[in-house]
Amino acid sequence: MDKFTTLTGIAAPMPLVNIDTDMIIPKQFLKTIQRSGLGKNLFDEMRFNQDGSEIADFVLNQPAYRSAEIIIAGDNFGCGSSREHAPWALLDFGIRCVISTSFADIFFNNCFKNGILPIRLSEEQVGILMEDARKGANARMTVDLAAQTVTSSDGQVFSFEVDAFKKHCLLNGLDDIGLSLEKVSSIDAFEQTAGTKRPWV
Amino acid sequence: MTAPRTLYDKIWDDHVVHTSEDGTCLLYIDRHLVHEVTSPQAFEGLRMAGRKVRAPEKTIAVPDHNVPTTEGRDTHIDNEESRIQVEALDKNAKDFGINYYPVSDIRQGIVHIVGPEQGWTLPGMTVVCGDSHTATHGAFGALAHGIGTSEVEHVLATQTLIQKKSMNMKVEITGKLRPGVTAKDITLSVIGATGTAGGTGYVIEYCGEAIRDLSMEGRMTVCNMAIEGGARAGLIAPDEKTFAYVTGRPHAPKGEQLDAAIAYWKTLFTDEGAHFDKVVVLKGEEIEPVVTWGTSPEDVLGISGVVPHPESFTGGKIEAARRSLDYMGLEPGTPLKDIKIDAVFIGSCTNGRIEDLRAAAEVLKGKKIAPGVRGMVVPGSGLVRAQAEAEGLAQIFLDAGFEWRLAGCSMCLAMNPDQLAPGERCAATSNRNFEGRQGRGGRTHLLSPGMAAAAAVTGYLTDVRELMAETV
Numbered sequence: 001m002d003k004f005t006t007l008t009g010i011a012a013p014m015p016l017v018n019i020d021t022d023m024i025i026p027k028q029f030l031k032t033i034q035r036s037g038l039g040k041n042l043f044d045e046m047r048f049n050q051d052g053s054e055i056a057d058f059v060l061n062q063p064a065y066r067s068a069e070i071i072i073a074g075d076n077f078g079c080g081s082s083r084e085h086a087p088w089a090l091l092d093f094g095i096r097c098v099i100s101t102s103f104a105d106i107f108f109n110n111c112f113k114n115g116i117l118p119i120r121l122s123e124e125q126v127g128i129l130m131e132d133a134r135k136g137a138n139a140r141m142t143v144d145l146a147a148q149t150v151t152s153s154d155g156q157v158f159s160f161e162v163d164a165f166k167k168h169c170l171l172n173g174l175d176d177i178g179l180s181l182e183k184v185s186s187i188d189a190f191e192q193t194a195g196t197k198r199p200w201v
Numbered sequence: 202m203t204a205p206r207t208l209y210d211k212i213w214d215d216h217v218v219h220t221s222e223d224g225t226c227l228l229y230i231d232r233h234l235v236h237e238v239t240s241p242q243a244f245e246g247l248r249m250a251g252r253k254v255r256a257p258e259k260t261i262a263v264p265d266h267n268v269p270t271t272e273g274r275d276t277h278i279d280n281e282e283s284r285i286q287v288e289a290l291d292k293n294a295k296d297f298g299i300n301y302y303p304v305s306d307i308r309q310g311i312v313h314i315v316g317p318e319q320g321w322t323l324p325g326m327t328v329v330c331g332d333s334h335t336a337t338h339g340a341f342g343a344l345a346h347g348i349g350t351s352e353v354e355h356v357l358a359t360q361t362l363i364q365k366k367s368m369n370m371k372v373e374i375t376g377k378l379r380p381g382v383t384a385k386d387i388t389l390s391v392i393g394a395t396g397t398a399g400g401t402g403y404v405i406e407y408c409g410e411a412i413r414d415l416s417m418e419g420r421m422t423v424c425n426m427a428i429e430g431g432a433r434a435g436l437i438a439p440d441e442k443t444f445a446y447v448t449g450r451p452h453a454p455k456g457e458q459l460d461a462a463i464a465y466w467k468t469l470f471t472d473e474g475a476h477f478d479k480v481v482v483l484k485g486e487e488i489e490p491v492v493t494w495g496t497s498p499e500d501v502l503g504i505s506g507v508v509p510h511p512e513s514f515t516g517g518k519i520e521a522a523r524r525s526l527d528y529m530g531l532e533p534g535t536p537l538k539d540i541k542i543d544a545v546f547i548g549s550c551t552n553g554r555i556e557d558l559r560a561a562a563e564v565l566k567g568k569k570i571a572p573g574v575r576g577m578v579v580p581g582s583g584l585v586r587a588q589a590e591a592e593g594l595a596q597i598f599l600d601a602g603f604e605w606r607l608a609g610c611s612m613c614l615a616m617n618p619d620q621l622a623p624g625e626r627c628a629a630t631s632n633r634n635f636e637g638r639q640g641r642g643g644r645t646h647l648l649s650p651g652m653a654a655a656a657a658v659t660g661y662l663t664d665v666r667e668l669m670a671e672t673v
Binding site for chain 2: 015016017018020023026027028030031032033034035045050074075076080081084087102105106109110113163164165176180183184186187190191194197199200201
């Protein structure tokens with residue numbers, strides 16, 4: 001997993017609430033057995049007509065936002081299915097950070113496994129950043145994970161909360177499985193005890 | 202004397218392997234369910250790192266999401282990408298030695314129907330799957346939730362999951378349901394009341410007389426859609442119905458072990474005075490047969506309602522409702538019963554069990570699908586299908602003009618060839634009405650199996666109670 005430290009980039013405004021994982025990556029693209037290559041299908045049905053031509057007014061098709069690395073989104077971003085193809089598609093497109101008032105639980109967790117930082121801010125703060133993002137490509141925001149701040153293009157600084165363990169993993173690009181396997185003796189011990197207490201499991 | 206604990210607290214406490222200083226826990230996983238769509242990259246990750254599946258005997262795989270539901274699929278799947286995914290699962294199950302139900306096996310079906318049916322799902326367990334509807338298994342008083350593919354790999358390698366504890370939420374449904382009102386109406390009504398983010402950060406425990414009165418299958422329908430309310434999981438405390446349901450199933454404990462298990466399962470309830478961080482109470486008597494009108498599962502109304510005006514909402518929901526109505530091709534103020542449908546889908550992990558098929562068949566008996574409407578029944582498993590055939594339900598569906606399919610997820614998410622055409626409107630017993638969910642441009646109205654059958658007969662969204670009155 002790539003580290004996430006600081007990011008300065010273009011933010012795309014997507015004020016729609018309840019942007020679900022079927023919108024982020026429709027199911028016809030879940031048939032892959034790889035993690036890569038999904039960026040071209042990100043937001044497919046919002047981004048392209050049935051004949052494959054671009055829908056001009058969709059935000060990521062507009063010249064100012066084609067190389068966006070941040071999305072400022074409406075409430076409850078990433079609701080729906082557990083498909084990790086959603087963060088894979090965002091990452092493959094180049095999105096490294098999503099800012100919203102709220103995220104669906106599984107999507108939120110999936111982001112951290114893939115070097116994407118989801119940030120929760122208040123409605124007012126998201127509103128300010130949404131307006132900032134609407135200014136287009138010249139309005140670059142900065143996200144600093146170590147300092148836990150988002151800085152708008154005009155210098156307003158907002159602090160955000162992030163789980164300490166998730167932050168540590170993201171800052172260092174750490175593999176969860178390796179970390180958990182360091183606790184293998186605890187897992188062995190648990191299985192011994194549980195095997196006695198609940199032998200039917 | 203320990204402090205009073207909720208059901209969730211108890212299951213959690215019994216599965217903590219390790220707690221870090223910051224409260225991050227390593228939670229032991231008792232059952233890991235696997236399907237073909239969210240697992241290939243996880244198995245590939247294991248291979249690349251030279252890792253094994255730690256507990257293959259606790260890992261159960263079945264292809265369901267993109268298998269065709271037509272005959273001949275055990276020898277050939279036309280869609281190459283689907284075929285590759287199913288073949289990859291065949292190979293991964295064999296290479297890693299995990300329990301497996303291939304498409305050729307009568308026990309194959311939707312993973313969340315197969316788990317309980319085979320007795321893999323038991324009270325007090327932790328159950329995960331790379332699928333958000335894993336919440337279904339909460340009906341047994343098991344802590345069950347969906348995970349992403351990285352977490353699938355983590356569970357395969359370690360039989361644990363890195364977790365922080367969620368908050369406790371209680372959803373109580375008091376009193377009795379009225380005739381024609383089902384578990385599906387309960388779960389949709391709860392989402393309508395709390396919104397799709399109402400449960401975010403929580404594990405829900407459903408309780409109250411109306412929940413107690415439900416069968417195990419009804420309870421599975423309720424818990425299945427906990428995720429649509431944003432919750433990590435839904436739970437229902439196990440009781441005699443639960444014990445009776447699991448007893449005798451192939452992988453359930455037997456003899457003395459069953460007695461010991463039941464003694465333990467009887468401790469799985471929320472203690473008097475335990476703290477809930479959020480409480481929602483609905484009156485069972487006030488719940489109507491409901492349908493969804495929009496493209497979010499929170500867009501729920503009683504069947505006697507009318508399509509709402511976007512301006513009746515607040516904040517970002519105004520624009521979302523406008524977009525929904527445009528997508529759904531609906532005008533505000535239209536009575537829901539005036540909405541004409543093109544297709545009916547009966548199936549899914551929400552409503553693909555035998556009682557669901559019985560409820561639909563009860564309405565359809567001796568009737569025909571309205572002209573121009575296409576109906577499809579997709580049983581949740583091969584065993585459900587066989588039972589429905591034995592009970593004569595299949596013949597009722599066929600006589601009414603429905604297609605009678607093989608088991609799978611099918612048109613719930615339309616990864617296989619079962620899809621809506623653009624603009625087609627479907628009354629569906631599934632769980633999501635998102636844009637494009639059942640096929641690009643397809644329009645979905647979520648409802649119960651009885652309501653789906655009623656819509657099939659009239660060709661319009663219909664109050665099932667009107668057809669029930671006819672049969673009395």
